[in-house]
Amino acid sequence: MNFYKQAAEILDRLGKKEGSIKGLTLGNAEVKDKKRMYALICETLKHNATLSLVLQESKLLTLEKKLTRSLALLLLHDLLLQNRGIQASESWPMKQAVMKHKARLKAEFVKAKIKVGATKDGLVEGEEEVLMPRYVRINLLKMTPQQVIDAFVANNWTFLPLPPSPPAPPAPNTFHRDEHLDFMFVFPPKSDLHLHPLYASGVLILQDKASCFPAAILAPPKDAYVIDGCAAPGNKTSQLAMGMSNGGKIIACDLDLRRLNILKRLTTKAGCTNITALNTSFLTLDTTTPDHSKVTHILLDPSCSGSGIINRLDHLVDAYAEEQEQANILETTMTGGAAERAAAEEKKKERLKSLGEFQIECVTKAMTFSNVHKITYSTCSIYAEENEHVVTTLLRNHWPKWKLSPRSKVLPTWHRRGYPADVGDIPGLVSTDEDRSKVADCLVRAVPGGSEGDLMNGFFVACFERVGKNSNPGLSPTWKSSSIGAKRTHDEIADDRATHTTSGSTPSSKKKNKKKKKNKAAVEITGGSVLTLSGAEDEELYDEE
Numbered sequence: 001m002n003f004y005k006q007a008a009e010i011l012d013r014l015g016k017k018e019g020s021i022k023g024l025t026l027g028n029a030e031v032k033d034k035k036r037m038y039a040l041i042c043e044t045l046k047h048n049a050t051l052s053l054v055l056q057e058s059k060l061l062t063l064e065k066k067l068t069r070s071l072a073l074l075l076l077h078d079l080l081l082q083n084r085g086i087q088a089s090e091s092w093p094m095k096q097a098v099m100k101h102k103a104r105l106k107a108e109f110v111k112a113k114i115k116v117g118a119t120k121d122g123l124v125e126g127e128e129e130v131l132m133p134r135y136v137r138i139n140l141l142k143m144t145p146q147q148v149i150d151a152f153v154a155n156n157w158t159f160l161p162l163p164p165s166p167p168a169p170p171a172p173n174t175f176h177r178d179e180h181l182d183f184m185f186v187f188p189p190k191s192d193l194h195l196h197p198l199y200a201s202g203v204l205i206l207q208d209k210a211s212c213f214p215a216a217i218l219a220p221p222k223d224a225y226v227i228d229g230c231a232a233p234g235n236k237t238s239q240l241a242m243g244m245s246n247g248g249k250i251i252a253c254d255l256d257l258r259r260l261n262i263l264k265r266l267t268t269k270a271g272c273t274n275i276t277a278l279n280t281s282f283l284t285l286d287t288t289t290p291d292h293s294k295v296t297h298i299l300l301d302p303s304c305s306g307s308g309i310i311n312r313l314d315h316l317v318d319a320y321a322e323e324q325e326q327a328n329i330l331e332t333t334m335t336g337g338a339a340e341r342a343a344a345e346e347k348k349k350e351r352l353k354s355l356g357e358f359q360i361e362c363v364t365k366a367m368t369f370s371n372v373h374k375i376t377y378s379t380c381s382i383y384a385e386e387n388e389h390v391v392t393t394l395l396r397n398h399w400p401k402w403k404l405s406p407r408s409k410v411l412p413t414w415h416r417r418g419y420p421a422d423v424g425d426i427p428g429l430v431s432t433d434e435d436r437s438k439v440a441d442c443l444v445r446a447v448p449g450g451s452e453g454d455l456m457n458g459f460f461v462a463c464f465e466r467v468g469k470n471s472n473p474g475l476s477p478t479w480k481s482s483s484i485g486a487k488r489t490h491d492e493i494a495d496d497r498a499t500h501t502t503s504g505s506t507p508s509s510k511k512k513n514k515k516k517k518k519n520k521a522a523v524e525i526t527g528g529s530v531l532t533l534s535g536a537e538d539e540e541l542y543d544e545e
């Protein structure tokens with residue numbers, strides 16, 4: 001199929017929210033030149049405001065009926081923003097339809113940039129890609145943080161002992177240790193480490209900071225029996241294996257075999273040897289098998305709206321989808337437009353409701369494993385419907401048998417907590433604003449983005465603990481933590497670092513290496529047939545998750 005026609009189809013699907021940019025371009029087997037397609041789609045979306053105005057003012061779509069809106073935007077992008085112009089044969093009727101109006105379109109582009117307040121490149125302020133740091137998890141199964149520092153310093157990088165204050169992405173060619181997660185380094189935005197030998201050997205894992213929170217909070221001991229219920233593509237699974245120094249056992253369960261195969265590849269590359277991958281629904285796992293009755297910890301990171309993810313440019317899709325909808329609405333009557341808007345709003349509500357129900361079902365299922373005493377629940381969503389509301393329902397249904405872990409056990413020094421106003425009443429536990437604040441304080445949130453946000457993806461984590469015979473089920477004193485609000489000073493961080501620089505579980509001894517070699521299959525997949533996957537490009541799709 002013609003490259004631009006295929007790109008237009010992808011834009012249309014993005015407008016209907018049928019997938020993510022990466023999924024529909026890099027992850028699309030039908031796209032031949034994946035990188036070019038990804039770049040064209042991202043760039044067109046980035047310049048959407050200016051290009052749409054050109055389209056509107058030039059009346060191109062009225063003059064050239066055979067052009068669709070998405071195809072016209074793509075062709076305008078290449079005509080107006082690329083030196084090489086539209087990359088198609090001169091005889092292609094669609095190219096001719098645009099080129100006929102070249103002079104007018106260029107003039108409208110100049111005017112549109114001024115009108116929307118765009119930069120010389122046609123980018124509208126605020127629409128530029130948010131510059132997020134590049135977070136890198138050091139795989140302690142393979143190397144110590146100090147060895148990684150030495151490797152980068154030897155390559156002319158400057159290691160800064162402290163993070164910038166106030167928090168900001170590192171300056172070019174500098175990197176620092178993260179202040180909350182000891183195994184994480186922070187690199188400048190857009191650092192491309194995919195070709196770095198330490199990435200190739202599984203030492204550097206490109207994982208967003210917030211995505212590391214659940215496994216860090218669950219923190220199963222080395223001999224634990226763990227289920228990662230919705231595990232693929234497996235970044236949290238490999239982090240669990242790292243924290244457990246490949247001890248104990250992890251069952252990584254996922255419904256999607258294609259994603260589970262990526263988990264297999266990624267965790268094998270990361271040197272994990274304690275994972276069994278299971279291609280089945282977590283909801284249908286038999287909790288009574290001898291194996292499953294041994295399970296002590298469960299990590300649940302179920303499917304969610306993904307509304308917190310911003311570093312994949314998918315936020316551009318929202319603006320585009322909204323505009324597509326508006327454009328369609330303009331073609332209908334005003335009444336029809338309002339009705340369509342209401343229908344879209346209703347659809348979004350329905351989607352969040354059904355996601356929330358699924359998420360509640362997952363945690364409820366986890367609570368039925370007889371020996372489980374700790375469960376983390378996480379989403380990369382910004383919506384209360386998938387976060388505080390889910391926690392409220394679970395506490396309503398399961399307190400006092402289950403309670404929230406107090407802040408002292410849930411990243412106590414992390415400043416951003418749950419939203420009290422979104423915590424609902426829970427008979428016997430929550431009825432006042434003070435109670436709501438106490439519940440919210442047990443929860444972790446990350447706000448997506450730069451200036452107002454936490455320089456990472458939007459995220460949410462709650463940790464549930466089974467209430468034992470001797471533990472307090474409710475409010476004080478368990479919810480009161482001495483470390484609430486304790487923001488560490490730079491000195492404290494530096495002290496910590498001095499003690500942790502070579503910390504972590506590095507199986508560097510020859511004995512352990514020998515043991516690893518004996519393990520012929522690091523991960524076995526059970527319960528489904530094996531699909532063939534494309535390779536490294538497919539894996540890159542899931543970096544940062």
Ligand SMILES: C[S@@+](CC[C@H](N)C(=O)[O-])C[C@H]1O[C@@H](n2cnc3c(N)ncnc32)[C@H](O)[C@@H]1O
Nearest residue numbers: 230231233234235236254255256281282301303
């Ligand atoms: C947010 S992703 C998990 C990301 C993963 N935890 C990681 O860090 O790499 C959600 C996953 O849940 C899986 N999933 C959805 N429904 C499921 C079910 N009923 N049982 C198991 N997995 C499910 C999806 O296939 C998807 O891979």
